[in-house]
Every structure is written in C-alpha cells, then in structure tokens.
Amino acid sequence: MRNYRATNSIHRTMKLFCIALLPLVLTFTAANAKEPAGTRPSTQMIIVTTPDWSSPQGTLRRYERGGSGQSWRAVGDPITVMVGKNGLGWGSGVMNVQAPIRDAADPAKKEGDGKAPAGAFHVSKAFGYAPDSQPGWKMPYVNLSSSIECVDDTSSKFYNQVIDRSSVSPDWNSSEHMRRDDELYRWGLIVDYNSTPAVQGNGSCIFMHIWRGPGQPTVGCTAMAQANLEALIGWLDPTRKPLLVQLPEAKYQLLRKHWNLPQIAAPAAAKGSTMQGGQQSLGKSSGQQ
Numbered sequence: 001m002r003n004y005r006a007t008n009s010i011h012r013t014m015k016l017f018c019i020a021l022l023p024l025v026l027t028f029t030a031a032n033a034k035e036p037a038g039t040r041p042s043t044q045m046i047i048v049t050t051p052d053w054s055s056p057q058g059t060l061r062r063y064e065r066g067g068s069g070q071s072w073r074a075v076g077d078p079i080t081v082m083v084g085k086n087g088l089g090w091g092s093g094v095m096n097v098q099a100p101i102r103d104a105a106d107p108a109k110k111e112g113d114g115k116a117p118a119g120a121f122h123v124s125k126a127f128g129y130a131p132d133s134q135p136g137w138k139m140p141y142v143n144l145s146s147s148i149e150c151v152d153d154t155s156s157k158f159y160n161q162v163i164d165r166s167s168v169s170p171d172w173n174s175s176e177h178m179r180r181d182d183e184l185y186r187w188g189l190i191v192d193y194n195s196t197p198a199v200q201g202n203g204s205c206i207f208m209h210i211w212r213g214p215g216q217p218t219v220g221c222t223a224m225a226q227a228n229l230e231a232l233i234g235w236l237d238p239t240r241k242p243l244l245v246q247l248p249e250a251k252y253q254l255l256r257k258h259w260n261l262p263q264i265a266a267p268a269a270a271k272g273s274t275m276q277g278g279q280q281s282l283g284k285s286s287g288q289q
Helices: 002-034 224-236 249-259
Strands: 042-051 057-064 073-082 088-090 116-128 141-143 148-151 163-164 174-177 187-192 207-211 222-224 243-248
Touching: 002 174, 042 249, 057 222, 073 207, 073 224, 088 243, 207 224, 222 224, 243 249
Parallel strands: 042 243, 088 116, 116 141, 207 222
Antiparallel strands: 042 057, 057 073, 073 222, 116 187, 116 243, 148 163, 148 174, 187 207
16 A cells, blocks of 8 residues: 555656646747758858848858757857859758749859859868868868869769869869969868759859958858958867858848748948957968959
C-alpha cells in the first residue's frame, strides 16, 4: 500500500511537471514551424541591403541569436560594402526565389552580367594568401596557392568550383586564378551560390573579399575594407550555419517576416572602414586599385 501511494505521488508530480512544461514546448514548436527550413538552422546572419536592384553600393549588418525561432540581435555597427557594378539579381541559394517571391520584372543573376546574387546563401569557407588562417578564426580555410582556380567555364564539369588544378584533369578554358597580384583576395569568404547543383550559365565564383576602394564596385562579389572583412571572418563560426542574405531594401522589407529575417533600422550612413569589434588590419593596405 505504501509503495502504491509513493508511485501515485511520483505520477502526480510528473504530470504536473509535464503540464507546466507544455506551454514552453508549444511555443518552441510554433516558433520553429513559422520559420522556413532554409534559415532555421542559422544562428549567424550577414545582411546586405542596397537602395534598389541597380545600386552597386550597400550596407552590411551582422546578427546572431541563441537558436532557431529566437529573436535576432544586432552585432556591431553597419558598414558600407560594394556589390556588382550592375547591382543585384536573383540567384539560387537556400530559399525559394521563384514567383510569388520574385516579380516578373526582377533581374536574375547570370554568368558575366556584373550583378551580385540576391537571396540567401551559405558562407562555407575562408581563404587567403597566408599558409594558415589567423589565430581565433573558426571557418575552414583554403590557402590560395598558385594552382587554386575558380572555374567559370560553363562547359566544364567543375563549373563554379574553387579547385586545385594540380589535383584534377582540367577540362576548362576559362577560370579565375585565385592567387592574384593585388590584395583583393588576401582574405576572403566563399559564398555557396548556385552550388547544389551548379546550373551552367547562372553565375559562378561569388566571394566576399577586400574592395579596391570606396565607391568601386565588383563584377559580382561583395567587397569591403580589409579591417571590416577580417572582423567579419573572425566573428563567423561554421557550427552556427552562417548565412549571407542580400536584397534590395524594399524587397527585404517584403520578405522579412516570411523568411524570419532580422528587423533592420531605417537606412542610415554606414561606416566605411571600421566595424565595431574589429581589429587592426592584418595584411597590407586595402586601398589598392
């Protein structure tokens, strides 16, 4: 009889505990159900917004959160970045960007069009001229030896891959040699655009890298001051599934709730050369033309 009463008491306690826990479980489940699968795993997000589709200049902001379904919080100050010389165009990433998300008049990213991709993309690796990454950096690192290339030949089976030429049988006639003669790729990040799988002709070799200087756009990448890029790479953690989201401001506001993106403040002057929480530049001057 005594054991029966004790067992009943334990059951009542567990029942009360489960009842108390139920609202928390339901809240967590509801929050996750509202979030798209593409953004759900990410707890670090890089947001780049531009005034419109054709603008080559944008603002980069960093956000983080404790887990999926939780609120985003800003990290550091906004900074100025340069994107493609012809602005942005929709591209393939982790989110569906077909109609009704994409209007018929919206531009689409294509090979050689001078546009940076719009959408949401994994940021997978860092790269640079140094043999090893900097102390404290967490991203997987690619040392840009003289044989590292990014293939932009649409007829190649290695299209849109950063690859060591010496490790394969090259079948391409066009590629970007990653070990440049300037400082633009002293450090950089690989953006997983048009990669799973790569669609020939939709664009290739999209990076975040050091800019030539303020006001000087790229041919499709996202570029910034060297100190800002170093701070960005140092902040990123691959275990937090970092994403790059690039959109014109009006499109960002339309998609913010649907994609569960951070709420950003009204457009303001961004800092061009200093990111809060950054560090002194680790390489040569980033002001090369």
